[in-house]
Each structure stands twice: as C-alpha cells, then as structure tokens.
Amino acid sequence: MKNLLTDMAQWSHHFAQEILQAGDLAVDLTAGRGHDSQFLAECVDSNHTGCVLAFDIQTQAIDxxxxxxxNNGITASRISRPQQIAAPGTFLINASHERLPLFLxxxxxxxxxxxxxxxxGDHSITTQADSSRIMTKAALEELQPGGRLILVVYTGHDGARKESDAITSDLAQLHPRYWHIITMRPFLSDKAPYLLVAEKRQPRQSLRERLLQQ
Ligand SMILES: C[S@@+](CC[C@H](N)C(=O)[O-])C[C@H]1O[C@@H](n2cnc3c(N)ncnc32)[C@H](O)[C@@H]1O
Incomplete structure (x- = not known):
C-alpha cells in the first residue's frame, strides 16, 4: 500500500489545491489514467466556470x-484544435504537451x-528529456503570475535520469527574483519519484502603484 507521506502524486495535488479556485484554467500535461485530470476538474470546474486541458500522446490514455x-460525472470533450475550446469544461488533447502554447x-x-x-500500458512509451525540456520552458513562460508548474519526476526507468537531469538543470538557471522553486523527495529511496514545484513570482509593484493604493 502507498504511504501518504512519500506519495508524490498526492503532494502534487496538495500544491495545486493550495492555489486553485473555481473558474481557473489548469493543465494536465500527461492525462494517463485520468486521476490528475479528474482532480483538476473538481478543483476548477465543479461550478462549470473553470477549464482543464489534458494532453497525452497515447489514444489509450485519452480513452x-x-x-x-x-464515471465521475465530469463532462469532457476530445479536441484537436484550440478553436474547439469555446466554453468552460474539460478538454482532452491527443498530442504531445510540447504543443501546450498553441492550445492555451x-x-x-x-x-x-x-x-x-x-x-x-506500454512501459517503453514514456516522457522524454528533449520534449519535457521544451514543455517545461513553454509552461514556465505561459503560467500566470502566482501560478505553479508542478512535476512528479521519475528516475528509475530507462531514460528517466536523463529527463530528470535535463529538467532540473534548466530550472536551476531561473532567477530567484522571478521564481520560487522547491523539490521534495523521499529521503530513504533515491529511485523513488520526486516532486518539483516552480511558482512564478508576482511582479513587484512600482512605487507609483504602491502610492496609489495608500
Ligand atoms: C505516469 S502517466 C500519467 C498519469 C496521469 N497523470 C494520471 O493521473 O493517471 C504518464 C503519461 O505521460 C504520457 N506521455 C508521454 N510522453 C508524453 C508527451 N510528450 N506529451 C503528453 N503525454 C505524454 C504517457 O502516454 C502516459 O500516459
């Protein structure tokens, strides 16, 4: 049985739920079996005002x-073009998350x-260093101020260490004036998945804006 303290997927939900409100836009980069998409939809669209976009390269995962x-009472539609996002709701996109900026x-x-x-599913189909790097760069750029990129990262399977190194070396280049970043990992297991959370800092107000607020 999974231990709650070391379950990084649970922690990823915690760090999302802390800031999400009804009406927000949230993205699931890897739809998989839909647990994260369901969680995000419940956070932002329980009153039919928010929007979730979920990507996956496998049709089996989208299905x-x-x-x-x-099964959980959430209406979702498959889409292939950004113009099909016409209203609040949950939209499933059978494409790589590198295409994220096109759909937002x-x-x-x-x-x-x-x-x-x-x-x-097929364990040879995994997220990859090069595409994850492109996705990370795009996600950081597109997030709203105060928003968070939350990644559960693996190191155990083939290619996973390369992917983890690629992502962490890019995040290490970010400036602390613009980003808060944390990692969280099970202390006693170096092959277990770990969590990365990058929060885009709110821009500092100008002196004029601060004076106007007084
Ligand atoms: C660990 S599973 C995701 C679990 C899922 N979030 C859930 O709640 O069930 C990883 C998924 O990433 C998908 N994937 C791999 N490369 C991808 C890419 N470039 N873009 C989008 N999805 C990708 C895989 O097909 C797989 O379904």
Missing part, C-alpha cells in the same frame, strides 16, 4: 481519462505533469 471523468486560451494557474509511462 481511459475520458472514461474516468464520465489564457495563462493557466496550474500546470501539472506526472511524468513517466502509462501504468498498465
């Missing part, structure tokens, strides 16, 4: 996510990705 959402109707509050392979 699985759709089924989970429907506005800056998202949370961009969440549980990397790696589809549980119960």
């Amino acid at each position: 699985s996510t759709l089924e989970r959402l429907e 109707p506005r800056p998202p509050k949370v961009i969440l990705g549980n990397l790696g392979y589809l549980p119960g």
Whole structure:
C-alpha cells in the first residue's frame, strides 16, 4: 500500500489545491489514467466556470481519462484544435504537451505533469528529456503570475535520469527574483519519484502603484 507521506502524486495535488479556485484554467500535461485530470476538474470546474486541458500522446490514455471523468460525472470533450475550446469544461488533447502554447486560451494557474509511462500500458512509451525540456520552458513562460508548474519526476526507468537531469538543470538557471522553486523527495529511496514545484513570482509593484493604493 502507498504511504501518504512519500506519495508524490498526492503532494502534487496538495500544491495545486493550495492555489486553485473555481473558474481557473489548469493543465494536465500527461492525462494517463485520468486521476490528475479528474482532480483538476473538481478543483476548477465543479461550478462549470473553470477549464482543464489534458494532453497525452497515447489514444489509450485519452480513452481511459475520458472514461474516468464520465464515471465521475465530469463532462469532457476530445479536441484537436484550440478553436474547439469555446466554453468552460474539460478538454482532452491527443498530442504531445510540447504543443501546450498553441492550445492555451489564457495563462493557466496550474500546470501539472506526472511524468513517466502509462501504468498498465506500454512501459517503453514514456516522457522524454528533449520534449519535457521544451514543455517545461513553454509552461514556465505561459503560467500566470502566482501560478505553479508542478512535476512528479521519475528516475528509475530507462531514460528517466536523463529527463530528470535535463529538467532540473534548466530550472536551476531561473532567477530567484522571478521564481520560487522547491523539490521534495523521499529521503530513504533515491529511485523513488520526486516532486518539483516552480511558482512564478508576482511582479513587484512600482512605487507609483504602491502610492496609489495608500
Ligand atoms: C505516469 S502517466 C500519467 C498519469 C496521469 N497523470 C494520471 O493521473 O493517471 C504518464 C503519461 O505521460 C504520457 N506521455 C508521454 N510522453 C508524453 C508527451 N510528450 N506529451 C503528453 N503525454 C505524454 C504517457 O502516454 C502516459 O500516459
């Protein structure tokens, strides 16, 4: 049985829920079996005002996510073009998350990705260093101020260490004036997944803006 303290997927939800409100836009970078998409939809769209975009390169994952959402009373649609995002709701995109900027109707509050392979699926189809790097760069750029990029990162399977190194070396270049970043990992297991959270800092107010508020 999973231990709650070391379950990074649970912590990823905690750090998302802390800032998400009804009406927000949230992104699931890797739909998989739909657990994260369902969680995000419940955070932002329980009153039908928010929006979730979920990506996955595998049709099997999109099917699985759709089924989970429907079983939990969440209406979702498959889309292939950004123009199909016409209203609040949950939208499933069978494409790589590198295409994220093309689909965003506005800056998202949370961009969440549980990397790696589809549980119960083909373990050779996993997120990859090069595409994850492109996705990370785009996500950081697109987040709204105060928003968070939340990644559960793996190191155990083939290529995972390379992907983890690529992402962390890029995040290490960010300036602390613009970003708060934390990592969280199980202390006693160096192969277990770990969590990365990058929060875009709110821009500092100008002196004029501060004076106007007084
Ligand atoms: C660990 S699973 C995600 C679990 C999922 N978030 C959930 O709640 O069930 C990782 C998923 O990433 C998907 N994936 C791999 N490369 C991808 C890419 N470039 N863009 C989008 N999804 C990708 C895989 O197909 C797999 O379904």
